[in-house]
Amino acid sequence: MSQDAATEGDLRNTGMSLRHDREWDYELDRIVEEIEERDANRVGLQFPEGLKRRGPAVADDLRELCGDDVTFMLSGQPCYGACDLDTYLMRRTDVFVHFGHSPMKESEKIIYVPLFSNVDPFPILEEAVDELPEEEVGLVTTAQHMNRFGEMVEWLEERGFDVHTRRGDDRLTYEGQVLGCNYASADIDADQVLYVGGGKFHPLGLAMEHPEKKVLIADPVNNVVTVADTEKFMKQRYGAVHRAMDAEKWGVIFCTKIGQGRMEIAEEIIEDNDDAYLITMDEVTPDRLRNFAMDAFVNTGCPRITTDDGPQFHKPMLTPGEYRIAVGDEPLDSLSFDTFHGTW
Amino acid sequence: MSQDAATEGDLRNTGMSLRHDREWDYELDRIVEEIEERDANRVGLQFPEGLKRRGPAVADDLRELCGDDVTFMLSGQPCYGACDLDTYLMRRTDVFVHFGHSPMKESEKIIYVPLFSNVDPFPILEEAVDELPEEEVGLVTTAQHMNRFGEMVEWLEERGFDVHTRRGDDRLTYEGQVLGCNYASADIDADQVLYVGGGKFHPLGLAMEHPEKKVLIADPVNNVVTVADTEKFMKQRYGAVHRAMDAEKWGVIFCTKIGQGRMEIAEEIIEDNDDAYLITMDEVTPDRLRNFAMDAFVNTGCPRITTDDGPQFHKPMLTPGEYRIAVGDEPLDSLSFDTFHGTW
Structure with a gap:
């Protein structure tokens, strides 16, 4: 990846080897075309966690292709899906390229590059x-x-x-x-x-x-x-629901990520429960929740944080459906996976 | 802090004991007055890290004082100063109360409650x-x-x-x-x-x-x-500058927190150095920077992350002034503390 310092100018037709890896199709030509068409000066690049380290090489190649007038800015925010756009960077750039996910909702400003794999299935x-x-x-x-x-x-x-x-x-x-x-x-x-x-x-x-x-x-x-074997996960879910049945104080998490907000569900819970507190945040992490003296949490944001990362939190964390079981509004056998619908 | 479940209604004149602690003056009367004056329905509450766990009790007291028509939302974002407002919550609430810091910049929307101490100096x-x-x-x-x-x-x-x-x-x-x-x-x-x-x-x-x-x-x-003895800190700063002198690839951090942006300084560096990459983020943490294969970082955001947390990062992290020393633009004896001026 670390080659000689790049020479200047437009090298599209020189046959110069570009710096980015060949595992994924970054669709550089399409990006460059859009940048030129929109006469963009500031371009934001957002990669998912696993590919963030490829970002600088992709930026190098784009710099070569676009010349010095274009500034590329890499998003350093965590990113786990098209639900998770860096809206700050998006607002402050002329073109915003989101790599690794397909469009959850189309927008003039955003170029989605899904990163098609070259693996043979x-x-x-x-x-x-x-x-x-x-x-x-x-x-x-x-x-x-x-x-x-x-x-x-x-x-x-x-x-x-x-x-x-x-x-x-x-x-x-x-x-x-x-x-x-x-x-x-x-x-x-x-x-x-x-x-x-x-x-x-x-x-x-x-x-x-x-x-x-x-x-x-x-x-x-x-x-x-x-x-696929879900036994371990399902046991964890039932365990979390049982542990949360004794909870008095509930933290109800509203996730501020663009595609992860379910305010109606969050507000419904706090309206019905005087011991429930609405807490807003973007990244839902054990450290952040430890700051609040709650007995249990309901996560109205990404369900996979609840199911996959749940055991890492110091208190039980439930999906909205699991919450209704824990407080006795629904029977235990209604337990089901929390899915997310719609865009934003 | 966990008392009996609160009864409903306006208890301002009942002499009921409120739930919040008495160490700090939360200025509840002033907050309630502003909420009523603005006929606010949604109120955001942001506490600094050390006081986040007091948030729910303060919210309880405000709920008692304001009645059921007002929804209180606690910010779960990390917060380390008045430079660090939860702008998401601020935009989505009628009144936004920021506790623990004095105003960096006044705004109609924001009530700053500096939390005066009752300690005798x-x-x-x-x-x-x-x-x-x-x-x-x-x-x-x-x-x-x-x-x-x-x-x-x-x-x-x-x-x-x-x-x-x-x-x-x-x-x-x-x-x-x-x-x-x-x-x-x-x-x-x-x-x-x-x-x-x-x-x-x-x-x-x-x-x-x-x-x-x-x-x-x-x-x-x-x-x-x-x-105050700065010897340990100063040794660390000189050490970081020396280690960064060999760096080829630089990550230049632009912090997106409202009062921590210094874009001009960040852009100046990337314009002068072809091996420097602009990375934008709100929380500057070791985990987030580990995602980028850089040899060293320049932090144009909060200088205290650089000086106080610097040793926790996997690569040397410098202030903009220290960067100029490391790349040879300034002599070593120009090393000084990085201060932050202006608002936003």
């Missing part, structure tokens, strides 16, 4: 199909593999599967796409769903949201096929 | 005067003790001192007030300055900014008299 699909006993199968993936989604459907159909796909709701950009907080694309008429993508974050959410379905993970990044 | 002043060999003395304190400042001046004059005080610049509200980043009130014609207040945070900054003066600390909270 078919070798791992070859292994996965042996684990799909039925003909009917749902297919879902993340923004990173959307560039191959049509091919994957065809490939499965060629092998005799009846592939069910669905666009989901307006929080999702593409047919077959899932987010950590939204699995509406898996509301399909099949008992098995094939998830293609890296890691277990998305398929675990999918399996929690659709406990009646078998969720098969075909992971082309780590080259493994597994079945 | 005179017993410790009695001890401190023995350590002041000269007649000429500067006197400074923090917002918390401003309610006694006039008395302190008189008290010292009665004992034969020639007391020098100064308003400082427009970042400061009161004569004799210091901030962690601004000691303009100590630009006075005396070789010794008496600081009255809790802790060493302010007097250490004062001593770094005015290395030629003796800074005597009279701490009425911990009941000690000491002389």
Whole structure:
């Protein structure tokens, strides 16, 4: 990554090797075109956590391509989704490029670069199909593999599967796409769903949201096929609800991130409960909540902080639905995964 | 703090005991008056870190005093000064109450409650005067003790001192007030300055900014008299500058907090240095900077993060002035404390 200091000027046609990595398609040409078209001077670049360290090299290449009149500013804010735009940087730049996620809501100002992966999904699909006993199968993936989604459907159909796909709701950009907080694309008429993508974050959410379905993970990044197992998570959820049943003072968290606000739900809780306090913040972290002497918390922001990071907090943290169980408004068997709908 | 559940209605004249602690003056009457005058429905409350846990009890008392039509929202954002307003909460509430700091800039929307202390400064002043060999003395304190400042001046004059005080610049509200980043009130014609207040945070900054003066600390909270000693800090600063001299890639931090932005300084650095990258963020933390593969950082935000928290970061972090030394633009002996002037 650290090459010789770049020479100046427009090098688009010189064949000079650019600095950025080749694992992901940063769509530099499209970005440069938009910058030129809008005559932009200040350009904001926001990367998700895992790719922040690639940011400077991408900025280097864009500087080479755009010349000295354009200032690039890297967002140093944590970022975990298209729900999580750096609105400060967005307001203060002419063009704002958000990498790694597909549009949750289109805007003139924002260029979304979903970062399509160059990984080949078919070798791992070859292994996965042996684990799909039925003909009917749902297919879902993340923004990173959307560039191959049509091919994957065809490939499965060629092998005799009846592939069910669905666009989901307006929080999702593409047919077959899932987010950590939204699995509406898996509301399909099949008992098995094939998830293609890296890691277990998305398929675990999918399996929690659709406990009646078998969720098969075909992971082309780590080259493994597994079945999503939510047992540990579900035990943790029931444990948190039980511990919160004794709580007197409740902190009700309203998340100020652009795509994570559910004020109506938060206000409903504090209106009904005199011992509930509305607390607003962007990053919901153990350190920040430790400042408040509460017995339990309800998180109306990102449900994955509640389910995945829950055990790291010093007091039980529940989803709004779990809160209603803990205070006795709903029965224990109504416990379900908290999903997030709509944009902002 | 946890008393019986509050009964409803306006209890202002019932003599009911309120829930908040009595250490600080929260000026509830003034807040209630402003809420009523503005017919406010949504009220934001922001406390500094050390007092966040008092927030819910203060909210309880305000709820009692204002009735059910007013919704109180507690800011869960970190807060370290009047430079650090929760602008999100401010924009979304009718009245925004900022506790613990005096106004950096007045605004219709904001009620500043400096939280005057009820501690008596005179017993410790009695001890401190023995350590002041000269007649000429500067006197400074923090917002918390401003309610006694006039008395302190008189008290010292009665004992034969020639007391020098100064308003400082427009970042400061009161004569004799210091901030962690601004000691303009100590630009006075005396070789010794008496600081009255809790802790060493302010007097250490004062001593770094005015290395030629003796800074005597009279701490009425911990009941000690000491002389500010900056040796450890100064060694750390020289060490950081030396380690950064080999840096190739620089991250230049622009802090997005309302009173901590110095964009001109940040842009000047990146314009002059092709290996410098502008990074924007609100909280400047070791975790956030670890995401960027830089050799060193320049922090144009709060200077106290650089000097006090510097050793916690994985790479050297310098003030803008220290950066100029590290890159060879200024001599090593120009090293000085980074102060912050103006408002926003």
